Amino acid sequence: QETATLQWIIHPFSVPDDAIHDDDFPAKEEWITMRANEALKIEFQNQNADSFWISRLPDSPTLSKRALKLLVSFSTTYLCEKGFSTVLGMKTKKEDSLECCKRCQAGTFNH
DSSP states (O other), X not given: OHHHHHHHHHOTTTSOGGXXXXXXXXXXXXXXXXXXXXXXXXXXXXXXXXXXXXXXXXXXXXXXXXXXXXXXXXXXXXXXXXXXXXHHHHHHHHHHHHHHHHHHHHHHXXX
16 A cells, blocks of 8 residues: 555656545646646656655645655655664674774783
8 A cells, every 4th residue: 555655656657547546636636737748757757756746846736745745754764774774883893893802902911
C-alpha cells in the first residue's frame, strides 16, 4: 500500500490514472491537468523529484504538498540513519584503537 502511494510521486507520468482516487477531487483535478501537459513530462525528466514537486506548488498545491511531505520525511529519515551509521562507525574505530593501545600498554608493563 505504501509503495503504491509513493509511485505517483516518483513516477507521476508512468503510473496508472487511478493512482489518485476519483473521490479525492482537488488532487484528482490537479493530477489530470498535470498529466495532460507534455511540457511537464519533459520538465520532470530533467529534474529530481524534489525539484519537480517544488516547482509544481503554484499550479498543483494539493499534490505538491502531499508529495513533498513524503519526500521530506524519507530524506530526513535517510539522513538521520546515515548520520547514526557514521557516528557508530567512528565510535567502533575509536574503541578498536583504544583496545589496541590497552594491549600495547599491557604488553609494555608485562616486560
